[in-house]
């Protein structure tokens with residue numbers, strides 16, 4: 001089914017969401033000719049360390065990661081990190097709706113409502129609003145999982161859980177690009193056994209791959225698809 005994706009919009013709260021959640025898939029689809037646009041809603045360092053080696057600010061880190069993955073178009077909003085709950089739904093929805101109107105994606109990938117991060121849940125809602133049925137070009141909306149956000153949400157008694165029903169097979173080269181993109185975010189890569197270590201990221205890809213008898217994969221939950 002992924003071969004039908006021609007215009008992919010990835011919507012995240014923070015620079016690194018796209019890479020942690022769907023970096024391998026973005027690399028694969030870009031290789032296969034899809035045009036990929038990235039929309040990140042926050043851009044400050046309110047609660048996180050800024051950047052990786054050779055990158056001077058968060059914007060540069062996002063752009064470097066995007067380039068590594070094959071993303072052609074990057075849009076970064078300036079809302080505050082961990083403060084999206086202070087932004088009106090109307091304002092948040094408008095930003096993502098504008099991206100959908102301008103870029104005309106057939107598919108949206110976004111964060112999960114199941115994440116403990118309030119920013120992630122709010123962005124997921126805004127992406128669903130922008131991609132709702134009967135509005136524009138969007139035929140499919142999927143959510144992705146982010147280690148130490150989605151799994152922590154599940155382990156914290158939230159009433160919803162991430163239930164993958166879609167797997168994207170990856171080759172080693174796609175995982176390599178995901179890890180290289182993560183390095184743009186530098187200090188957020190932790191040593192093993194942290195879930196956001198390189199080995200932790202590989203372990204999840206191997207686990208998701210083994211669920212479908214493939215070497216490596218990323219898992220998604222399809223919100224809506226029109227064939």
Ligand SMILES: [Zn+2]
Pocket residue numbers: 013014016017117120
């Ligand atoms: Zn995030």
